[in-house]
Amino acid sequence: MVRSFGDSAVVAAAAFLALTITVGSLAAEPIASSTFDTDNEGWRVISALGYDAPATYSADYGNPGGCIFSEVPDASLWGFSAPAGYLGNQLFAYHGEVRFDVGTDSPNVVGYVTLIGGGVELVCPFDAPATAWQWYSRSVSLSEMSGWFDPDPNTGYAPATQTDMLTVLSQLDSLYITGDFVDPAAPNSFGAVDNVALMPPEPFGGRPSFYGLGDLPGGTSYSRATGVSPDGLAVVGESDSGEPNYEGFLWWNGMMTGLGDLPGGAFTSRGTAVSSEGFVVVGSSESPNGVEAFVWQNGVMTALGDDPNGEFNSIATSISADGTKIVGYGTFGAHADKQAYVWENGVMSGLGDLPGAGFRSFGFDCSSDASVVVGWSESANGMEGFRWAGGVMTALGGLTTPITSIAMGVSGDGSVVVGYSYSDLGGQSFRWKDGVMSGLGDLPGGNFYGRAFAASGDGAIVVGMSTVGPGNEEQDQAAYVWDPYNGMRKLQDVLVNTYGLDLTGWILTRATDVSYDGSTIVGVGINPSGDMEGWIAQIGAVLTVRVSESQWFDYGDVALEPDYPVYPFGTPVTLTAQPQGNKQFKRWLLYDPNYPGDPIHAAKDANNPITLVMDRDHEVKAVFKCGASLGPMVVMMGVALLGLVVSRRRR
Secondary structure, rough: OOOOOOOOOHHOOOOOOOOOOOOOOOOOOOOOOEOOOOOOOEEEEEOOOOOOOEEEOOOOOOOOOOOOEEEEEOOOOOOEEEEEEEHHOOHOOOOOOOEEEEEOOOOOOEEEEEEOOOOEEEEEEEEEEOOOOOEEEEEOOOOOOOOOOOOOOHOOOEEEOHHHHHHHHEEEEEEEEEEOOOOOOOOEEEEEEEEEEEEEOOOOOOOEEEEOOOOOOOOOOEEEEEEOOOOEEEEEEEOOOOOOOOOEEEEEEEEEEEEEOOOOOOOOOOEEEEHHHHOEEEEEEEEEEEEEOOOOOOOOEOOOOOOOOOOEEEEEEEOOOOOOEEEEEEEEEEEEEEEEEEEOEEEEEEEEOOOOOOOOEEEEOOOOOOOOEEEEEEEEEEEEEEEEEEEEEEEEOOOOOOEEEEEEEEOOOOOOEEEEOOOOOEEEEEOOOOOOOOOOOOOOOOEEEEEEEEOOOOOOOEEEEEEEOOOHHHHHHEEEEEEEEOEEEHHHHHHHHHHOOOOOEEEEEEEEEEEOOOOEEEEEEEOOOOOOOEEEEEEEEEHHHHHHHHOOOEEEEEEEEEOOEEEEOOOHHHHEEEOOOOOOEEEEEEOOOOOOOHHOOOEOOOOEEEEEEEOOOEEEEEEOOOOOOOEEEEEEOOOOOOOOOOOOOOO
8 A cells, every 4th residue: 555644635725633632630551652762762764755764863852852853755745654562453542542742844734644554544634833843742533533534536535434443443554644744846854753652542531520512513502412332432412413303413522423314214313322432323213114223333324123023113222332232112023012122133132021011111221231121111010110131021119109110221230220210209210229129319409309310330320310490391400420328419519519610500400321430421401501412521539638747747648559639430549658757557447438537437457558449439547656665646547538429321
């Protein structure tokens, strides 16, 4: 395949792309990196006319330290070629980025990053240096939605598809960074690169955040988030794109992409669930057959079909983490009404229903591997939530009699079911585990009513909505987060009061889904302009360390590894007591979250160091003692219980 750095005609027409680097305080480790502190680290200079030689190393002119550079090798576009550490199977870099610093003596137009592998060549532009002889930091996202295209003019510079990006990253033979930033007829004489890194997707950034998702262009300002991928990277839902009805979307890293619709019917679609990393989206649209479930992959929406023996109607509501199994409901055979199903390898299999009444069942969610499905069915009791596993559908009961319940979500491990049920107090969110259904209460204000929509991977965290106002309007609802230690809390209050985020003008009305590790919540709310808008929030467990000190001397300190302001749910943290002077470590007091600060209920541990898993906030005291001549002294290590807020949904 011919090496390319972007066709010169494309260079002349390309608009400047201001791509910036955003790094959280909990940064991902690079897959490969080059700082050029001692040599060129295997990088080469290549050109479109076939020049290929080691890059020249400079120990003095980097940003800082060393760098690599080259003078113009020939009268063609040229650039820097990455060594073997950047090549091969780099699928872990999908949705990550290439970061680097560039400099030149003749800045102009744009630069390019080029990927070649698996019979695919992709090029993505980046903003050229603005001033000669200065370093500029750049990053290019490794997502097909970030401006990548085929540089072959015969393809019309076709935009990259997801298949293109996955193919090239899985078999990456070459990675080039432009060294030439002007037209080949008048090439610049000098180009340099420093601080190159091939990065995986950023994890939860160690810092709480809240963002509105925006909406699709062309219509009114409206969007609604309905699902998040297990890893928290992708969000799906619906928005107004100017079509007669709403259009489903996939949101990733600040970019919202319309999913289109099935051909032949009225234009409408809605994304309901998404697999890991946003590879596969499911939802519903209209085809000539009527309402039909779809699967969207590689930019193509495909109808799932329906059981040919029944009235045509199908909806897709959930998907396994690997994207191979789809859950929903449709019509089957002689049954005139809906039936929950699992779709796999092109086959839609009905799950049956609960006995004792008319035939009807609806599947709403599934576990990570889709071995557990939840929803509701008609039973002898009426409308009743169910849990289906191993081919058996089990009734969940209700919070009161007569029974009315609906299962809306299930934990990724399949052990916990959430939803809502009638109770003696009113409609109430529930959490079901080991055969026992428990009401979660509601938020103060308004009527007693709430719904639980999703649960974390182990079911410890539940998200949903509860009424807080006198009416039934959207503004009378509030998104909540529930955990066993804090109960039900208004999510907006947690984000503002616990994490210090600015949500001025927002009203968060529903939390609809959460990532598997519990660090990402999505939902819908009313934005400061008064419009309905989807949102995404990243939160975690807080570990705040305080050390009591004498006015005469220090007793000791504690080192944390890693040391972050906020931890993703489940992060292991090592605490090492460090006595000062002649002091000695004695023990840790690990406080019970139900009795914060109470030593009577605290567990004791004499090991040093110890590791805590941030599945919740912890309160810890490090106890030190003096040398042989002095009595025991105590250092308070307050790890403030600032309120666990972490969440997730299935898978």
